[in-house]
Amino acid sequence: MPRPIAPPALTVLRMLHDGPMHPYEMQQRIRQHAYDRAVKITHGSLYHSVERLAAAGLIEPVETGRAGRRPERTVYAITDDGRDAARLRMTELLAEPAEEFPLFGTALAFVNLLPEDEVARHLRRRQVALETLLAADQAVYEVLGKQGFERYKLIDHELALTRRRAELDLVRDLADDLEAGRLTWSGGRERE
Structure with missing residues (x-):
């Protein structure tokens, strides 16, 4: 094959x-x-x-x-x-959906290797970066639309925007939950 x-x-x-x-x-x-x-x-x-x-x-x-x-x-x-x-x-x-393994998913899978407050700080940094990227993605999408690109030529951008918004929402929620004590783990060790 x-x-x-x-x-x-x-x-x-x-x-x-x-x-x-x-x-x-x-x-x-x-x-x-x-x-x-x-x-x-x-x-x-x-x-x-x-x-x-x-x-x-x-x-x-x-x-x-x-x-x-x-x-x-x-x-x-x-x-x-x-x-x-x-x-x-x-x-x-x-x-056919393909299994993808984004690096951020890896970080979330092993999040308990770091203390909660440190994870919250890193997530807040990521939140700011995602907000910046989302604004840039949205600007590109709008410029291409104004240049007359038909929607079918922009649907990959729509997917990127949707994914970026979803990640931003998750990151914001996780940081909020960590800071409020609603998400915790003890000492970084998994329970057997």
Whole structure:
């Protein structure tokens, strides 16, 4: 069974769905559409994904050229197999919940390694950081909306905002409960 298409590779296929382009243009469009807020994609992972997709026959070079003193650029197009692979991966991602292990969940699982007052202080710091991130996420969402992006191009941002709000609510509630003594543990040891 072949490995599933990773998010950076799916991003490349998404970019090429609109038409042939070279990786630098993909990078620019990823930033313009703020896809880099939904997918962790670096310059290196983008180029690596392009190489792997080309080797797998999911994209193909359609032209190579040089403009002035700039480096040679290869323009790629998605193949029929690439379209099929993207559709299959999208079906999996949309229909099948995947188990994810966020680091904050790890910290919450082992919260009793620290004293309650220290945890409350750290959670209050996290609360401030989350409030800042939420404001930034909301601003990006609103700017993209004002630029005329249709809602279907913004639903990943809606998910990010919803998750950020939910985490902020949880962090605020946990800190409140710790400070009020409604959430406690004794000495950091689990009971048998």
